[in-house]
Amino acid sequence: MKEHIVDVINQIEIDHFVKILFACESGSRAWGFPSKDSDYDVRFLYIHKPDWYLSIDQKRDVIEVLAGDSVSLPIDPLLDMSGWELTKALRLFRKSNPPLLEWLQSNIVYYHSYSTIDQMRELEQKIFSPVSCMHHYLSMAKGNFRDYVQGKEVRVKKYLNVLRPLLAAKWIEKYDSIPPIEFQELVEELVAAGEWKDSIANLLERKRAGEDIFVETRIDTINESLYKEIEHLEAYAKSLKKQISDPTSELDMLFRGTLREVWDEEWMELGHRG
Structure with a gap:
């Protein structure tokens, strides 16, 4: 190609x-x-x-x-x-x-x-500009969370469409720098070992295997974690005032x-x- x-x-x-x-x-x-x-x-x-x-x-x-x-x-x-x-x-x-x-x-x-x-x-x-980039990624994460993962059934791909901008926003919060483009680097740096990280690894494996079109029962543990992170980042975004x-x-x-x-x-x- x-x-x-x-x-x-x-x-x-x-x-x-x-x-x-x-x-x-x-x-x-x-x-x-x-x-x-x-x-x-x-x-x-x-x-x-x-x-x-x-x-x-x-x-x-x-x-x-x-x-x-x-x-x-x-x-x-x-x-x-x-x-x-x-x-x-x-x-x-x-x-x-x-x-x-x-x-x-x-x-x-x-x-x-x-x-x-x-x-x-x-x-x-x-x-x-951490202000404009934070608002971009947070808005994307919130919109995808609202539109794609609230139902009883969710496509595998849609979780990743929320997680990627969410973790990019978390990178800005932690490092005040441009987030890396590779999702795995964001996960390794920002997600602690445990059930949530294991769930993300499973989603990645299934996406790469071509299962992103499959619809399955909503994963409540991921939804709860996403909701908490979005709430936290919304509060943080309001405090950003850096000018360039x-x-x-x-x-x-x-x-x-x-x-x-x-x-x-x-x-x-x-x-x-x-």
């Missing part, structure tokens, strides 16, 4: 007149609990030629391969692939966007070109530097025109 993904990346660059800077896995495969038939959730960042940015009109800043954006080669049905234009990504980076921070930490990287991502990684702790400095000037420089690095000839031509 990696070769196919790289082929699609190369074709996107040709068809859309862009350069892709980075592409990684972002879903259950990156979290460490894929099923046998899990999709490949590939996310990427890209940059247009300098002239694209010289317009008074706002243009579309995403490419979604399976949502109608043309790519002139057949796409594997298991491939879910979409990307953000660099200025969009940097505006979200400035806001400490948790999905983007996860992409930068992904251990499954399909493509990495130029120095942009390395520079973003150097800045990520500076732009990290505005990184806009550094991100502007990063963007301009990327234009020069990627499109050297076009950038020089643009400078002569000015």
